[in-house]
Amino acid sequence: MKLQRYFFGLGFTLFLSAGGWPVSAADQAIRRAPETVSVELKEGSVTPDKASISNAGKVTFKVKNTGTVAHEMVILKTDLPADALIVGEGKVKEEAVGKVIGEIEEFPPNAEKEITLDLSAGRYVLFCNVVESGQTEGHYQKGMRAAFTVGSVSRRKKSS
Secondary structure, X not given: OHHXXXXXXXXXXXXXXXXXXXXXXXXXXXXXXXXXXXXXXXXXXXXXXOOEEOOOEEEEEEEEEOOOOOEEEEEEEOOOXXXXXXEEOOEEOHHHHOEEEEEEEEXXXXXXXXEEEEEXXXXXXXXXXXXXXXXXXXXXXXXXXXXXXXXXXXXXXXXX
């Protein structure tokens, strides 16, 4: 009888120390530490250290401006290719091409910023939407953009 109580007590203790109740996959995703994506911004490029992550959930973008002018980074959810966003007056028309999930406002060279967002599965574009004074083409048009994918996303078939 003592042995039964010992194992019951041990099992109950292990059950409580493991968090008590069974944890669903959704709960595990919530508890998981944010995925980190490092991004370099410089004239002509937005370069994330990875083009995709496997799971939806919290993502921390650590962004460094290694360029010589101020840049920003917009995170836009869209099904459009990174180089096909609609532009007007040198800027991407964000509302017309997708949903802005987050943004790091314009910041100076040699500075670093970060933002943590909750991203659902899908396609995204990371881009700089700065237009310098006196310029007609913005940074997006000069190549400051990158495709980014969360989870597995099937490609749409082109219709004939």
